[in-house]
Amino acid sequence: MMPSANTSHPEPIGARGAASVRAGRRNRVRELRRHRRWTQTLVASKLGITARTFRGVESTSIEPGITLAVRIAELFEKQLDEVFEFYSTRKWQ
Numbered sequence: 001m002m003p004s005a006n007t008s009h010p011e012p013i014g015a016r017g018a019a020s021v022r023a024g025r026r027n028r029v030r031e032l033r034r035h036r037r038w039t040q041t042l043v044a045s046k047l048g049i050t051a052r053t054f055r056g057v058e059s060t061s062i063e064p065g066i067t068l069a070v071r072i073a074e075l076f077e078k079q080l081d082e083v084f085e086f087y088s089t090r091k092w093q
Contacts, residue, residue, distance in 0.1 A: 026085035029058045032076040047071055 033043055044054035049068070056062030057072070064072065064084075073083045080086070 027058070027060050028078075028083050029072060029076075032078065032083065033058070036076075043075070046075055 033040070040054050040058065041051045044051040047054065047068070053062065057064050057068070069080060069084055073080045076083065
């Protein structure tokens with residue numbers, strides 16, 4: 001029998017029930033970048049991603065994978081939960 005869907009959170013992109021970054025709800029990337037007076041292009045370069053991808057993460061239209069989320073948190077010298085909101089859709093039994 002399939003578990004009932006968790007209606008409090010939509011399914012994260014590509015997560016298939018695993019823990020995922022939910023950038024759409026809470027994301028402090030823009031705030032942290034502006035505090036350091038860095039441009040989006042500079043941050044993207046430091047992360048090794050395109051400026052377009054970084055803009056998507058910052059604007060919450062792109063949910064970063066866990067590897068990119070960790071790199072972003074490390075760049076800003078923050079813990080993951082200080083930058084992104086996390087949730088899990090997996091039902092542990």
